[in-house]
Structures are given as structure tokens and as C-alpha cells.
Amino acid sequence: MAQGVVIRRERAADRPAIAEVVRAAFVRHPDEVALFVERIRASDEYIPELALVAEDSSGVIAHVMLSWVGVEGGSRPRILKLTPMSVRPDRQRVGVGTRLIRDALGRVEEAGEPAVFVEGIPGYYPRFGFEPAIPLGFVSPDPDIPDEAYMVKRLPGFSPELAGRIVYPAFFDVLSPPG
Ligand SMILES: CC(C)(COP(=O)(O)OP(=O)(O)OC[C@H]1O[C@@H](n2cnc3c(N)ncnc32)[C@H](O)[C@@H]1OP(=O)(O)O)[C@@H](O)C(=O)NCCC(=O)NCCS
Numbered sequence: 001m002a003q004g005v006v007i008r009r010e011r012a013a014d015r016p017a018i019a020e021v022v023r024a025a026f027v028r029h030p031d032e033v034a035l036f037v038e039r040i041r042a043s044d045e046y047i048p049e050l051a052l053v054a055e056d057s058s059g060v061i062a063h064v065m066l067s068w069v070g071v072e073g074g075s076r077p078r079i080l081k082l083t084p085m086s087v088r089p090d091r092q093r094v095g096v097g098t099r100l101i102r103d104a105l106g107r108v109e110e111a112g113e114p115a116v117f118v119e120g121i122p123g124y125y126p127r128f129g130f131e132p133a134i135p136l137g138f139v140s141p142d143p144d145i146p147d148e149a150y151m152v153k154r155l156p157g158f159s160p161e162l163a164g165r166i167v168y169p170a171f172f173d174v175l176s177p178p179g
Pocket residue numbers: 025026085086087088091092093094095096097098099119120121123124179
């Protein structure tokens with residue numbers, strides 16, 4: 001297990017270290033995802049309280065952000081989306097991602113938000129209680145992406161009326177391919 005790992009909010013001074021972690025984690029499209037992180041920070045959808053790092057004696061080893069995406073036709077106009085999620089390759093598969101996601105979900109629950117949406121690895125997120133979003137009534141933001149990639153974590157306060165068409169902010173276009 002990951003020893004000596006602290007989870008806390010990102011700070012401005014962390015930004016270069018976070019960019020390195022993001023680039024190393026998304027090695028096939030480092031420029032896109034690093035730019036994506038900057039675009040989230042520069043947007044109205046950024047939530048500083050839900051942009052977190054995991055740190056150990058070697059510095060920043062992982063990073064996650066939750067920010068707003070739109071929902072058309074649902075009872076609320078927006079939902080939290082977890083993206084991107086990056087663990088430095090030399091710290092992968094020792095539980096750091098698990099710690100970071102559990103911590104983030106705890107903060108979301110404390111804030112009283114009823115759900116978190118994710119587009120990600122179908123084999124990874126169900127362990128945190130994420131379940132397929134399309135059967136719950138959410139409509140995919142991109143029909144070219146397999147439906148299994150879209151998952152939702154229901155939290156206290158979730159109601160089926162929250163479901164609707166997910167609409168990503170325009171700056172999501174920097175991701176090519178989506179990730
Ligand atoms: C995917 C990622 C966030 C997981 O974080 P992590 O700290 O390595 O994962 P944890 O140690 O908490 O969990 C490990 C378990 O998760 C699963 N897992 C990890 N990476 C996985 C992957 N790419 N695909 C499927 N399952 C994966 C495995 O079951 C693994 O258990 P194992 O070691 O027994 O095989 C991390 O590997 C990463 O940053 N990858 C590159 C960027 C990325 O793909 N981000 C997510 C996009 S949705």
C-alpha cells in the first residue's frame with residue numbers, strides 16, 4: 001500500500017509538478033491532457049476545492065480534478081465530472097489512485113452534491129461504486145465513445161430526474177482522442 005501519502009488541495013505552486021505527473025500518466029497524448037488541465041483551471045467550471053493532489057516525500061505523485069459539465073433535460077443544469085485522473089507511473093498500482101478517488105468522493109459527499117459522472121476505464125471505476133450511466137437515463141455526449149465508458153456514482157440526494165444529455169464545455173475539444 002501507499003505509505004506516507006498526503007492528499008490535499010492543489011496550490012498554484014504545484015502546477016509545474018502536476019503538469020509533469022499528468023504528462024507522464026497520459027504518455028500517449030501528454031500535450032492535450034496537460035492543456036486540458038489548464039483549460040479547466042481557467043474556466044468557470046473549475047472547482048478549486050475539488051482539485052486534489054497526492055503527495056509523498058518525492059513530491060506530487062497523483063492528481064485529480066472534478067469540474068462541472070452540463071446536463072440538458074435534467075432537474076439540474078450541471079453535474080460534477082471527474083477528469084482527468086493521473087498517477088505518476090512509478091506510483092501506479094499501489095493504491096494511490098484509490099486513495100485519491102475515495103478522498104475526492106468524500107469531499108463531494110460532504111459538499112452535498114448528489115452525483116459524480118466519469119468517462120473512463122470500465123474496469124476501474126465500479127470499485128468506487130460507479131455504475132453505467134446510460135441505463136440510468138443519461139445520454140452520451142459522444143456516440144463514438146462506447147457507452148460503458150460513461151459511469152455515474154450516485155450519492156445521497158441522487159434522484160433519477162438528474163439524468164439528461166451530458167454536454168461537455170467547448171474546451172473539452174482539446175482532448176483528441178478523448179481521455
Ligand atoms: C488508471 C489509474 C488512475 C489508476 O490509478 P492507480 O493508483 O494505478 O490504481 P490503484 O493502485 O488505486 O488500483 C490498482 C488497480 O486498479 C486497476 N487498474 C489500474 N489501472 C488500470 C487500467 N489502466 N485499466 C484497468 N484497470 C486498472 C487494476 O485492477 C489494479 O489492480 P492490479 O494492480 O491488481 O491489477 C492510473 O494507473 C493512471 O494514472 N493511469 C494513466 C492515466 C489514466 O489512464 N487515467 C485514467 C483515465 S480514465
